[in-house]
Amino acid sequence: MFKIYNTLTSRKEVFKPLNRSLVRMYVCGPTVYDKTHIGHAKAYVAFDVLRRYLEFKGYNVLKVVNITDIDDKIIRKSIELKVDYREIADKYCKDFMEACEKLNIKRAHIYPKATEHIEEIINIIKELIEKGYAYESDGNVYFDVKKFKDYGKLSKINVEQVKPQDEGVGKRNPQDFALWKKAKPMEPYWDSPWGPGRPGWHIECSAMSSKYLGKQFDIHGGGEDLIFPHHENEIAQSEACFNKTPWVKYWIHVGLLMMGKDKMSKSYGNIITVEEITSKYSPMKVRFYLISGHYRSQMVFQEENLEATGAAYERILNTISTLKSISTIDVKVKDSSLKRIMNIGRIRRRFLEALDDDLNTPKAIAELHSLTNFANDEIIPNEDYPAARIALKVYEDAYRILGVFKEVFEEEEVREDKKLYELVNLLVTVRQIHRSRREWEVADLIARGLRSLGIELSDQKDKTIWWFKST
RNA sequence: GCCGGGGUGGCCGAGUGGCGAGGCAGCGGACUGCAGAUCCGCCUCACGGGGGUUCAAAUCCCUCCCCCGGCUCCA
Incomplete structure (x- = not known):
């Protein structure tokens, strides 16, 4: 029984998809204006493990990761560098894809881009205006947070204490957020019923998720810094528009990666890119490091710690390689391996139980270590090849679910x-x-x-x- | 200030009432042509401070201190 922590309800819940034949998940992808850093990687790896685990459990999973390819920062950069904003977006979108591939993050089924869904976005805004949740003001359209009674239910924030969101003129409440932003001179724009402009940050997620996943789906998540305002606003506009409550059943948030006392963030200028780190350490070690802590915990990045978990990782790889070697021996079994195989079964069970409990990867990895210990002092010295084969199956499960050990499990056929x-x-x-x-x-x-x-x-x-x- | 999450041995990191998870590092051995790998032992009562509940608390209650995130763009 798989339990997962839901930010919306503040507790672990048994996972049960809305539709028993499909799990629909939406992960907030990057705003493509700079290189993908390992803080992003931590989040995307976490969601990749979630997706892989659900698939391992037999679910069909449809995963959508959006690409925000138009926003203030992209525009600013394009002005600075005097190039089209699309050039910036394309460049960093590609960088994101490469980073994911390196880290063995399975491709999402769909990577929708905001600029390719302007029509859908406009339709939702229109509907929100018709329903009285949104209003136009001098070419801008805002969402009226006071009209949505559940505002704050995800972040547990009281509307009154929210500081003004976005700059903007003619708002009814300072907390109202923009659905459509009027174009300023020189900015890229699209035509709309309210004049030339571009979508606000939050609305694209409502538009694209509903297009590809329907008006109600199972999982939505991102870094914990997205809880407010991004996800709170998404809930407001989506539930107001689609009339479905809850719009999303499970809200999942990943603890941030810290650099010393601050989170790793482009705006703090303390980032380490995926490209940099993987040129120094193997991508698999980086991935293993990123899942060595619980996904909901913040992790303080320390290169020494990466090296330490890397050493542990190598030990497991060595053992897997040795087991492979043993497993192909075809000699007589010295003594009954049944007891050993039973023990491997117990370890495998504990491994899966750890993941069942809110994806407790550190615990799961500890079980792999204990399998490694057992292999090294029982299976290998005794050349117990049936046990070696069973143990390898467990590592292979770990490969499927955690996405590590790629080095030793891919290209088997060759x-x-x-x-x-x-x-x-x-x-x-x-x-x-x-x-x-x-x-x-x-x-x-x-x-x-x-x-x-x-x-x-x-x-x-x-x-x-x-x-x-x-x- | 308000909301959320934390403070566990040299380091990382599980554990939410009952025999000290696990890893890394370090030290001492074993094995070994070299190398690598591996094994054994040691580091054998750590849980932010102070109260309390209990036969029993890292775990529950109270209180204080400290850290991070959110309340502004952010994974």
């Missing part, structure tokens, strides 16, 4: 080339003969040669194991 396999075995055996005769030069020549081909060797007590090393 590696199962039988002749290549036999050939390497032959070389390793030959090397063993030389080793037993203490002919180190030949032995090392073979070892170096194999390593240069991406085949790792490890001399154990009475044998040599080997595996294909991924890049």
Whole structure:
């Protein structure tokens, strides 16, 4: 039974999709005006784990991640650099996609862009005006927060204490937020019933989510800094327009990545981009680091900690490689492996139970460590290949769900080339003969040669194991 | 100020009443042609401060202190 924390209700809830045959999720994607940094990555990885876990549990998942490709900052940058705003947006959109790919974040099914949904946005604004929730004022359109009685239910904020949102003139209440912004000179604009302008920040999410997911769906989320005003405003305009309550069943928010005392943010200028970090550490290690804390917790970025979890990660990879090597042995089982296999089963159960409890990845990873310990002091020394195979299945589950260990699980087919396999075995055996005769030069020549081909060797007590090393 | 989340051993990080999760680092051993990997032991009673409830509290209650986020663009 999968439980997940819902910001809307402030408690963990049993996950049950609105429609039993499909889970619909919408994640607030980036505003593409700068490079994707590891703070973003933490959030997107978290939602990727959620999506993968739901799929692992057998759900069909439809995931939409929006791209905000028009806003003040994009415009500002385009003016600064004297280039079309679309050039800026395209560049950083591409950067975002590359970052996701590196970190093994599965592609969303749809990446809708705000500028490609102006018509849908205008229609919603029109409807909100008709229903009396929004009003036009000198080319701008605002949402009247006083008309929406549930305003503040997500962020638990009292309307009165909200400071004015957006600048803007002719608002009924200072807290009203813009649905449509009148174009200023030199700004890109679209025609609308209220004159030339562009959509406000929040409205695109209502328009695009309803287009692709329907007027009510299961999961919506983003970083915890989006709770207010972004998500609060989305709820207001969507529930007012679609007449569905709750508009979204589960609101999920990810703890921010901190740099020392501040959150990592473009506006603080303390960002480390995904590109930078992955040029220094393998993307898989970065991903493993990002899920080493609970998704709802804030994490203070420390390079030393990344290195420490990276060391732990490597240990698991080594063990998986060794297990693979063991699993292909076809000798007699020394003694019954049933007990060991039962134990692996218990570990797997605890692993999944941890994830069932609000995606407790640190706990789940601890279970993987305990599997690793068990493999190293029980399975491997005993060459228990049936147990090795079962253990590998558990790591493979972890690969599917957590999206780590890609190095050792992808491209399996390629590696199962039988002749290549036999050939390497032959070389390793030959090397063993030389080793037993203490002919180190030949032995090392073979070892170096194999390593240069991406085949790792490890001399154990009475044998040599080997595996294909991924890049 | 208001709303939300936190403060756990050198570091990271689980744990919401009952035998000290797990990892990393460090130290000492074992194994070993080299290398890598691995194993064993040690770091064996840590839970922000102070009160309280209980046979029993990191965990519940009260109180104080500190940190972060939100209340402005933000993942």
